[in-house]
Amino acid sequence: MKILVVDDDKDMLQLTTRMVTYCSHEPVPLMDSAGALKVINDERIQVVISDWVMPGLSGLDLVRALRADPVKRPYVYFMVLTGTRLGNLNFMEAMDAGADDYMEKPVNKDLLRVRLRVAERMLKLGTEVTTLEGLVPVCSHCRRVRRDDQAYESLELYISKNSSFRFSHGICPSCMERYYSKYK
Numbered sequence: 001m002k003i004l005v006v007d008d009d010k011d012m013l014q015l016t017t018r019m020v021t022y023c024s025h026e027p028v029p030l031m032d033s034a035g036a037l038k039v040i041n042d043e044r045i046q047v048v049i050s051d052w053v054m055p056g057l058s059g060l061d062l063v064r065a066l067r068a069d070p071v072k073r074p075y076v077y078f079m080v081l082t083g084t085r086l087g088n089l090n091f092m093e094a095m096d097a098g099a100d101d102y103m104e105k106p107v108n109k110d111l112l113r114v115r116l117r118v119a120e121r122m123l124k125l126g127t128e129v130t131t132l133e134g135l136v137p138v139c140s141h142c143r144r145v146r147r148d149d150q151a152y153e154s155l156e157l158y159i160s161k162n163s164s165f166r167f168s169h170g171i172c173p174s175c176m177e178r179y180y181s182k183y184k
Helices: 010-022 033-043 059-068 088-097 109-133 155-162 173-183
Strands: 002-006 026-030 047-051 077-082 101-104
Touching: 002 010, 002 033, 010 026, 010 047, 010 109, 026 033, 033 047, 033 059, 047 059, 047 109, 059 077, 059 088, 077 109, 101 109
Parallel strands: 002 026, 002 047, 047 077, 077 101
Antiparallel strands: none
């Protein structure tokens, strides 16, 4: 799994990157948090490990931007790193910002391995939920869709109303031959 590691301290970035590699994952190191959202989208990052305190865009600013970004992407699990012991208020601030977990620096390799296992489980469960939510109850005879109120409507209307997907209709060659061949 690709893991984005963001830290403005070169030594901490190298250490955390090595720990991610030790845990059998592929680290994507980044010292500049400003470009992190682009890297997350371009590299299809599933987990971010970010320093809390950085110049410009802090770790909390980064997770807030990630959670507020309307781009459709799979869920990104976000861990915040801190050089100081977090009290309950700081921990709550990180969770309120959208972080999923936190760790103290320097990263403990065994603790990181356990937390990355949890991240993998959470991401897998999220994928399963998204798949189940994506199921559409369709009548196998007429192909109309059953809505939540138990009424049926056309597949095109249902999808258009419940997603950003829009239809552009045409006639396939088989139907053209079958239904319109007399008009040639």
